[in-house]
Amino acid sequence: MALLQISEPGTSTAPHQHRLAVGIDLGTTNSLVASVQSGLARVLDDERGRALLPSVVRYLPDGGVSVGYEAQARQSEDPHNTIVSVKRFMGRGLKDLDKANVPYRLLDEPGMVKLKTAHGVKSPVEVSAEILRVLRSRAERALGGELVGAVITVPAYFDEAQRQATKDAARLAGINVLRLLNEPTAAAIAYGLDHGVEGVYAVYDLGGGTFDISILRLSKGVFEVLSTHGDSALGGDDFDQRIFCWVLEEAKLPPLDPRDTRLLLGKAREAKEYLTDHPEAHITAVLSSGDIVDLRLGLDDFNRITQSLVNKTLAPTRKALRDAGLEVEEVQGVVMVGGATRMPCIRHAVGEFFAQTPLTNLDPDKVVALGAAVQADVLAGNKQSGDDWLLLDVIPLSLGLEVMGGLTEKIVPRNSTIPVARAQEFTTFKDGQTAMGFHVVQGERELVADCRSLARFELRGIPPMVAGAARIRVTFQVDADGLLSVSAREQVSGVEAAVVVKPSYGLSDGEIARMLSEAHAHAEEDMKARALNEQRVEAQSLLTALAAALAQDGEALLAADERHVIEAGMAKLRALAEGTEHLAIRAQVEALNQLTTPFAQRRMDRNVRQALAGQNVDSLRV
């Protein structure tokens, strides 16, 4: 019996048209950009051959912005205006932060903390966008063209607010986000594809400011995340802080000014890195008071003062294993990711915990960007048939609603494979109640007060009924980026009232527009040109996708007149895209999307049927 063939849906683009897509690791300490060229993922260097871009942004007195090594070199000189580790502030309010030893002028604003700089008040999203802009132009120079999009990595344990902030930063930098990808998952792709491994793997990812542990099952072409845990405020920076505090104590220093704080934190970092290959490090510095610091930090001292940090990574590790329903012995390998895993104390502790030597044969700084680049290449449609794989990721934290008594009702449990949707019905509390308030929260704790508040919204226009008669169905949908939308609908009366929340910490389109116009002084013209360009790219990508779909299935799945209507719509879009009316192009893109929905539906149904047919063939062979 001949085996049934299964086509790859939506993957056929015009031949030889390589779409430029990159993977970006937007790190706490360093950021990188990587791309797949000629089938090989590589990190793109700057013009001086350096792969890393320090995630440091300095707002210069003359109105300019400097990003990277130059900014890093000036951080102790100009601490207020030189922002390091901004990732720690993403999606965070002032109350979430440990303000100790942070030399910035922080402003408590609703939703997210802001920073006062020489260029006025900046949101962490804007600061991150500066880093992304530099990486984008580095990539466009290296690849010789405009990017169709990027995969941007985020810590797996990042919550909704932090993910949304990251996506907003990309938008602000003019980057089309193909997908937000969890960092350990990206590392697993790079590692798994490189070494062709199968089985259960743990990825231990200790970056500059975040810690993730993910447990994955790797099997033929499938990367399935079983569970993830972590701490989005624990990283290599904290080890620097411990050394810094140790120096203050040993040298009996009074509280320092921001400049000296930066200086000593820099020295602390150097000492930490030196201790990776040496038994002791010297810390010497001249403070602005003229005081001289001259201390010797032995490896034993270092291990002692950072022991509790190391332990703080092991508790989430235990939880991740328990969530995956696995014992330590069932883990086949442990992949180490993130610059901080170079520390011998970390390698030792992880090795001891898993009773095996961790895998360190990948550059822990680059592996995430490389994995993201490979995924970006696939998402952009450059995949060669045959080397495809599937990524099944999870959400790190449970999502729920506040119910009576300040308690949390979990709607989507953590570690659910995404995309996921869950619905639950609620009812009215009083007779004649016509509105209902919803409070969306994220976290594992029972009390709403202990969870993170994501959004509040109201459903109005419920027809008056006796208490308990209305049926309000609330649906949570988490997309493949791990981002949530919530809607509510009254069922009984047949009256539909639905709302979709954009979480309150997210930036509105208006805010993005304002930030964009601030970023480019000669805004008006730029904005128009930009909007037109965006719409043209959008139109082109839709036309390409449709042409491919028609070539593949037009014959089989469409009647002649249906096909004719679609082709006419395409011709109209093609003509409009030649013009300069971006709103008209957008309208036609939407119309064409509407028009082709039944066709898309048939293709999808057919693919599903074929998947089942293929599976039956497989089971026959077994």
Place this chain on the structure above:
Amino acid sequence: MTPDFSADHFTLFGLPAAFRVDGAALDQAWRQLQAQVHPDRYAHAGEAEKRLSMQWATRVNEAYQTLREPLRRADYLLQRRGIHALGERQTALPAEFLMQQMEWREGLQDAQQARDAGSLDALRRVLKREATQLTDLLAQQLDAEGAWDAAADTVRKLRFVQKLAEDVNLALAALEDD
């Protein structure tokens, strides 16, 4: 337009509608379906296909979760027969079982107060064994005997046990946090 979700979960994965499922076959069918419908496959497609892909992938994940977890699978099988075991109106469970519940709950509270990880872990194992027994019983009641009402009781018991097991896990996690 939403996809045709009328096919039941078993049909979707090409599996017989029974409580005992071939876990490996389920996993394989899930992955095969996701390979066709997952949003990553449509990242560069038109909006219509992207939206459909998300709906389908969501639907496939929902079906998979339902069939993979014994409690949800049993509940789903009963719902197909119009029995809502976990609905609002349910019959009381036997006093004997409820007494046992209270005993376990007290054990959990005592261990929590004493910060006794050893007892918590022992209780975790007891509950795991209990859940396995109830699952075996469900297979008997649903697949062999067709004893739907009895199975509905077992489903409710299993939910009690699983909820308790979750609380034990939370208590263990809380100990680790300090």
